[in-house]
Amino acid sequence: MPVVSLRFELDDLTRPEVIRLLEEHLEDMYAVSPAESVHALDLEALRVPEIAFWSAWEGTELVGCGALKSLAEGDVELKSMRTSTHARGRGIATALLRHLIEQARAAGGRRILLETGSEDFHAPARRLYAGNGFTERPPFGSYALDPNSVFFELSL
Template identity: 55%
Template sequence: MQIRTDDLSAPEVQSLIAEHLREMHETSPPESVHALGVEDLRTAGVTFWTAWDQGELLGCGALAGHESGEAEIKAMRTAVVARGRGVATAMLEHLITEARARGIRRLSLETGTEDHFAPARRLYARHGFAECPPFGDYTEDPHSVFMTLNLGIG
């Protein structure tokens, strides 16, 4: 598996993001969907990566920079055909490594409360993320779980 910085121009990457957005809207109320589309992922302050194996797109993930040494994980997604192959673990470990290399002190994320999101919450917890109050521009939401990981930098 190769993880590389991506500009979101490949049709299969755009399809994966569209699939991600569709699924988020199918599993959460519209006001509780915080997933970003392709154009939002191309904005300044967001770095986007994709995971590939022999030309097959396996998944993606992004870091959105925040002020004061904090970053947020965005767009974590494993392609349906690649689930159960360790893609999410590899991408999450890559994002944590990248955040540390950038001097990020705290890495946070938002995910859903529905059963659909339970595997993601378990993955994050296995990597040391703990539930926290809303951060950044987020507010309390019964459909959101906020998690954070102190990277011990600074």
């Protein structure tokens, strides 16, 4: 079923359905990657001033989320990108990613950086990023070279 209409909300991370989606995200990350290679943020780590978090809704149903973390010199890091399991394969992740790119651009960002996993579980995410103009790059910030991680960037 194609995406009909999505509503993106700057979210305060208090709604139970948003909290549950983030809990599922962390559970999946720890299930497929060694703990030292998991860079997903928990709820409290997302509740900081330098992170803006959006939820994506189709009617009253939460279908995804994503965050942008402000870094130095106009860089922005994409964090916590997630589509709900039942809504996958319908273009929601693409719409959400494009919304986040627009938000970063509107805020004056110069590029978006991200880390994702190298495991097969993360293959759809890597295809999504590459298909939207992101290119692979070396680790950035406090990230270290890790065989379980792939790093991307998109110039804005």
